[in-house]
Amino acid sequence: MLSPESTTTVRATLPAVGGALGEITALFYSRMFAENPELERDLFNRGNQAVGEQRKALAGAIAAYATMLVEHPEVRPGAMLARIAHKHASLGITADQYQVVHKYLFAAIVEVLGEAVTPEVAAAWDEVYWLMANELIALEAKLYQEAAVADGQVWREVLVTGRRNESQDAVSLTLRPADGSPAPSFVPGQYVSVAVRLADGARQIRQYSLSAGPGRGEWRITVKRVHGSSTPDGEVSNWLHDNVDAGDLLEVSLPFGDLTLAEGEEPLLLASAGIGCTPMVGMLDHLAAGGSTRPVTVVHGDRSPAHHAHADELQALVSALPEAVLHRWYEEPGEHAGAAATGRVDLAQIEIPEGVRAYLCGPLPFMRAARAELLRRGVPSTAIHYEVFGPDLWLGGK
CATH class of the missing domain: 3.40.50.80 (Nucleotide-binding domain of ferredoxin-NADP reductase (FNR) module)
Structure with missing residues (x-):
């Protein structure tokens, strides 16, 4: 829960900070990637960066979380945080990376808002950030624990055991751990991340739903080709279409995702x-x-x-x-x-x-x-x- 002093400050400054979040997040990503180019190349989806969707999502999440803290402190934004935590776990995000984000995000806030960021304002928004970050860190730690892996150690080498055309622009790939063991179980509705090394050396990651039920001893993903894109969006899907067949190896995460089928008898x-x-x-x-x-x-x-x-x-x-x-x-x-x-x-x-x-x-x-x-x-x-x-x-x- 946000402290009473910070609640008053965040409520008073939320319109100004919220109104500037687009500019703040744009500057944040620009500076972070300039000084840490490996993050854009090997972790973040550079297609989403190119069209600005990632910064819009970050701004929306921060604004929604801060608003809930001051307007509905008794309610936790569980669905939003769970969705983010599952995505982070599928990428292998670890707690130390939240320090990197904090460094560049708050530098961007100070630069954009200037003298409006008094010590009291900085302390209040710092509290917002770490409340959100620590909730996500705890959720992600629980996901790693449930997967029986060390934090961030979600990547596995898998063998493509089959490829099948599912429509004129979609193919399915069946996958099994390269060591011959059965594919780990999952809950219907979950996804895996697939990481590929592209021609320019970038390691790009995308998520694909598991398109068959558990219990088969292998996974199946279905990949749609993206046509006519003027940005890097779709580059992983198209690479998989053009380069992957039965017998090839891929780097794939363990299954995550919170759109999971609830057991029971309800319609x-x-x-x-x-x-x-x-x-x-x-x-x-x-x-x-x-x-x-x-x-x-x-x-x-x-x-x-x-x-x-x-x-x-x-x-x-x-x-x-x-x-x-x-x-x-x-x-x-x-x-x-x-x-x-x-x-x-x-x-x-x-x-x-x-x-x-x-x-x-x-x-x-x-x-x-x-x-x-x-x-x-x-x-x-x-x-x-x-x-x-x-x-x-x-x-x-x-």
């Missing part, structure tokens, strides 16, 4: 768009393997049947579940859409069972619209879960 809504189908396919695979009789409403939207990754598998998994129903939308249905509707997903047309637990994955506009409709229909926010790959620019679910 489920699994709503996805585009490559956001991957965690949903993993969840359905797990449900079908266990003979689940839970009511499951599956909703998916895509550009066309040819772009729909795992389309046949999705239909087969839904058919294997006695209480499951599938609704599909295609913007360009063509001749092979079957019973799919034309256009974009519209949850207003779907029956939503009482007591449903909803999972969303896909582009932000899709998830915003889906969440808004579910809230309008009376689904509590605590029952709506979502996954964002890359910086979380939407703090809906906090």
